[in-house]
Amino acid sequence: MAEVRSSTETRETWTSNRGFIFAAIGSAVGLGNIWRFPGVAYESGGGAFLIPYLIALVTAGIPILFLDYSIGHRFRGSAPLSFRRMWRKSEALGWFQTALLFVISVYYAVIIAWSLSYFYFSFGNKWGDDPATFFTEDYLHAADPGVSSELVAGVAWPLVGVWVAIIAILALGIAKGIEKVNVIGLPLLVLGFSALVIRALTLPGASDGLNALFTPDWGALTDLNVWIAAYSQIFFSMSIAFGIMISYASFQRRKANMTSSGLVVGFANSSFEILAGIGVFSTLGFFAHEQGVTFDNLDGLTGPTLSFITFPAVISEMPGSAIFGALFFGSLAIAGFTSLISLVIGVSVAVQEKFGLSKEVAAVAVGIVAAAVSFGLFATTTGLVALDTVDQFANNIGIVVSAIAMCVIVVWIARTIDPLRRHLNMVSTFHVGKWWIPVIGVYAPIFLTVMLVQKVHDLIVNGYEGYPAWYIGVFGWGTIAFTIVFTAVFTLIGWGGRDDPDFRAWPDLDSPSTERRTEPKGANR
Template sequence: MANPDAAAANRETWTRNSGFILAAIGSAVGLGNIWRFPGVAYESGGGAFIVPYLAALLTAGIPILFLDYAIGHRYRAVAPLAFRRIRRHAEAIGWFQTGLLFVIGVYYAAVIAWAMSYFVYSFDLRWGEDTQTFFLSDYLQVGDPEISTTIVGNVALPLVIVWLVILAVLCLGVARGVEKINMVFIPLLFIGFTGLVIRAITLPGASDGLNALFSPDWSALSDLDVWIAAYSQIFFSLSIAFGIMIAYSSFQRRKANMTSSGLVVAFANSSFEILAGIGVFSALGFLAYQQQAAISELEGLTGPILSFVTFPAVISEMPGASFWGALFFGSLVVAGFTSLISLLIGVSSSLQEKFGLSRVVASAVTAGVSGIISIGLFSTTSGLIALDTVDQFANNIGVVSSAIIMTVFAVWLARDADLLRRHLNAVSTFHLGKWWVALIGVVAPVFLATMLVQKIISIISDGYEGYPQWYIGIFGWGTIALLLIGAAALTLPGWNGRDYPGFQAWPPLDTEQKKEAVR
């Protein structure tokens, strides 16, 4: 039987536990924390939203994060090989997750390119007074929903830079590339964004914005949609159930405090979301004060419009506008970049393990193919509409489906959940009881299935954003079909000897664990 320590010796590892934690935080803390959480909270009961939010964090977010950690660490592989080691025919689940990483990474890079452009524009406030016209017409040159081949240079150039940097980081590997980037970028992000928030809360009208965000509407707790919104926010925010955390935990050393690290990551992510909410709504309160309007009358409280239309308008009104604009968009670049790295390291590592490629070759293939598609599709005049459509389907249908399949597979089909629980307990100081199995096997799948069914019914009956059905069919349902076909196709080639015949997961059960297993 193969020696697990010998196999692990040939695998990249984090040099320290703090490197793993900061990388995981870097993955979790992304653009959605800044432009999604504040708006969702405001529209879902304000201060009352904290109740379903915490419930979702404790009953689904953290438990599924632990499941990702357990699979990656115990089976010492990224998603395709990790699932194959659980059950040979489950490899397709891993490739479906890897496909999601690829698809999300391809369009996520475009948003980082936008933020890079706006970082430069901050120095002369190039967006002017009509920030919406500048963003949609002058910068993105948005056209009708179509398959456009007209490249927008303002987007394409920074997008090329994004992919060149990603290529360099992937080639450097886990310890020299991913870990070092996050060791520098994550502290900078928290320091810079905290400074921005402190400035925002000192602006006139900031208190009105904070009152709008945190004043509780307790009646919202009886609305099922509010609870679904909370589970949705936690789920997407933590980067769980689509291969990222499986990959990151697979690079952990044998003696790693997995559950305690997971708690740090989860609560750091939620803390940043609350910090972002304070900063965003303080700024919105200031904008409302300047325009002599109510918060409810402002447009663009979530998504790209918040970041690239509403916030430039806020920044233009602030003393020292260029500095605060550079700080805000610089924070967006850092938050997005650390998340993009986590997406693509899973893709690159999957190619390495499946086909026996070197790290440099796998990195070049990943960044090259992703970059070509990203530039060719999302730097065109229809790039924003294509991005919006693909994002909607990849996240709300693809990722949610992945989570349901993963939890049901681990608990009910492979019946591996208790083994994974005991694995986490063997390497961690915070031990999990049988309640954890119930959460990932019952509570999380039920809420996720409710979310999925509701979203599918909504899209089928109402369409999406008024886009033509043929367009939704190609860029929406076509994305899901492509993921399914790709997952099936990538299971067909052999593993080039990387399957480690006789593989033994670590650590072996000690005497006390064996007693617990018998009980």
């Protein structure tokens, strides 16, 4: 089928390749880099974990990132529109990914609100001598698993600010809003967190923390769970396979170096994770030193417990604690906010294209609905448990299912993997060889299926965190049911917007002159 460039495209674009790279890194570098990677590495072999981690980056993270880039850049739309243009019947996958973006964004915003609150609490160590009680009882007023309509004022007020800022940034658009925030926010994040790491390295006991993180347990490499943990971390930290990078790539200029940008994003994300590991474990080493215990006796090394209970306890022990606390929670808020932007823009652009709305109207509509859900479910006294449960199912089941479906559809059903590879090679300096096809079509879906089966079996047999079965059914499996219903409804709704029947992808893959011009002699094909 001959393809020619559409002459009617008026899509917004990033002002520069730098703007795109900053936004993509801002999306990838999020809360999981700071509060998940260090703990996962420590529990999965320490320094030895870096081997499966780097293998996962090269064999799954970057290849699937390239896949997202190729779909978005070639078909010039959000996930639903890009998949529809690639193969009409695959539009449903795009809406499944959009549903996941919506679900994750409504609780992700709440964690940013917590971070903003704790940024303020840092000046005076408001959490006192018992950070655990302060976080769960005094701040969140956390109740047992259930459904509550009682808003927590300390969460609700900063959450208002988060959603107002998100709506305003999305309404400004790609160049004036999202790009500018990331170009400013990402350097601030790196500078602030680097200052935190430098300070942490000077603390007594820091070397004990680093030894705990990086001392290799080579026996862990024979444990399948360690490899699954490595692939999970790469997968969840790079914002791949659930629509974000498809949308971001669709705003890249036609002539853009996509694969080189992908390499920068992938290795920048992993570099920040390692930096975060150094900073977090140096600090925890100091904490163990001050408590007079060995590092192995510390608890709460991942997730919200690390950030909002363990770290405040550490900060209270430190000289200059207010500055250290402000740096940590400020970094957490910036990392979360740049990622939240990418989550919501994926939903907003999909709605904008489906219904033919302006970017301003779509931003307001999506922002108001998402904010309402965010307040109603996660800013209440039962919000902590709801957030934990929804996050578990959305990430460990929803995103993995999305990735498996995307790989299978692109390679085995729509059979568009080689045209996508050729597209990347025509616009990029780093050329993707045919090795990419079996990686996407065989290796990735097999390994991801193993991950999925293991997680589903564990949740069915063991439940989750001891929560009641009815609660897991409503907020856990109910999250997956919601994404399926969301997918069906939006797929069945007719297109009133940007489904241009005359759209033709560019470059023209069937033109020998085009291929000769864009793929130099000797390129790796």
